Amino acid sequence: MGSGKTSVLMQLARYLIEISHGNKNEKKVVIIENEIGTAGIDNLLLENADFTVKNLFAGCACCTSSAKLTDTVDYLSKEYSPEWIIIEATGLAFPSKIKSAVETELGMQAMTIIVVDAKRWFRLLGAMENFVSEQLKDTKSVLVNKIDLVGETTVEKVQESIRKYNRDAYCYPVSATNELSAGFWDDLFEKAGILNGTRTP
Structure with missing residues (x-):
């Protein structure tokens, strides 16, 4: 939480729209936002950027709401026929479990992108190491965000720690306050083994 996921998500969505040769009104990209609580906050930012958001409330997508999540993905896939579905999970989720649910229950290919806060990394790691290590499980892509707030040595230490x-x-290493280029996303998707077709990041 607070790692900059929504800023990254908005840039990712724009990139996917561009490579799909469409626009927001064609609904080629669907965003599902998972919130803990009863009201969304980040979705206001997304809606102000002209994205349509489907919220999941009352629990984590990978545990108490896992059935609801796959039902939502299945419904939106049939209703809008998107080329891409993005799930922005709460910072308390286990992305590998979400990925597994989407792939095994719906037969969709999925990938995970983890966003970490370079400035708070070691503090969070010290407080909840087992939890953080589980979040990093199986992912191929970790964005070390907010590098503008720390020195180069800290960024290197964070990357060493993640590995x-x-x-x-x-x-x-990124700063999501700056524009991430199409070349950046091309490289990330290629290394993750996602090249074409309908995907669920």
Whole structure:
């Protein structure tokens, strides 16, 4: 939470729209936002950017709401026939479990992108190491965000720390307050093994 997921998501959505040769009104990209609580906050930012958002409330997508999540993905897939579905999970979710549910229950290919806060990384790791290590499980893409707030040495140490928990992950130092280029996303998707067709990041 607070790692900059929504800023990254908005840039990712724009990129996917561009490579789909469409626009927002064609609904080629669907965003599902998972919130803990009874009211969305980040969705206001997305809606102000002209994206349509489907919220999931009352629990984490990977545990108490797992059935609801797959039902929502299935419904939106049939209703809008999107080329891409993006799930922005709460910071308390386990992305590998979401990915597994989408792939095994719906037969869709999926990938995970983890966003971490470079400035708060070691503090969070010290407080909940087992939880953080589980979140990093199986992902191929980790965005080390907010590098503008820390020094180069800290960024390197964060990446080294991440690789202790997932040595196969590609780490991308970024500042989501700046525009991430199409080339950046091309490289990320290629390394994640996602090249074409309908995908669920």
